[in-house]
Amino acid sequence: MLRATVVKLGANLCPLVALTAPTGQSHAQQRQTGWIADAQNGCRLWNPDPGPGESIKWDGPCVNGFGDGKGTLRWFTNGENDETDEGEFRRGKLNGIAIVTWNDGRRFEGQWRDHKPNGQGTLRTKDSQVYSGEWRNGRFQQDNRRATQNATDKECGFR
Numbered sequence: 001m002l003r004a005t006v007v008k009l010g011a012n013l014c015p016l017v018a019l020t021a022p023t024g025q026s027h028a029q030q031r032q033t034g035w036i037a038d039a040q041n042g043c044r045l046w047n048p049d050p051g052p053g054e055s056i057k058w059d060g061p062c063v064n065g066f067g068d069g070k071g072t073l074r075w076f077t078n079g080e081n082d083e084t085d086e087g088e089f090r091r092g093k094l095n096g097i098a099i100v101t102w103n104d105g106r107r108f109e110g111q112w113r114d115h116k117p118n119g120q121g122t123l124r125t126k127d128s129q130v131y132s133g134e135w136r137n138g139r140f141q142q143d144n145r146r147a148t149q150n151a152t153d154k155e156c157g158f159r
Contacts, residue, residue: 033046043062044065046093053078058073066092085100106123108124119134
């Protein structure tokens, strides 16, 4: 599950939108990434940042125990649906064209590889910011505008 955070960076105070899962823990205390399984069909999908009370519902093909092909993944926290991922999955990870929507109005639509935005994509935040263009390994940068999704600032070269 992903969440957006806006951070001011550097002397020029350019905005950074980081989409991460909320855990209520500091970065150093966050849990490791891993797989989460649909309790009804046993199909496993990638969870980039596990949090307490999370569960999923997978509606799509399950190949060798992983979500694989076109499908819909719904994320729940304590039984409440708060994210929906619709698109192409390969071995449990987003790969291909997908749309991710959150219950607070955020939306990402674009190309994915290995569960990170890669290629053309558009992120619309809940405060009406739009980050549209080329994404690489979860990183968007256009002039002084930066955003990450399923990647850390360090992985993206942001300091």
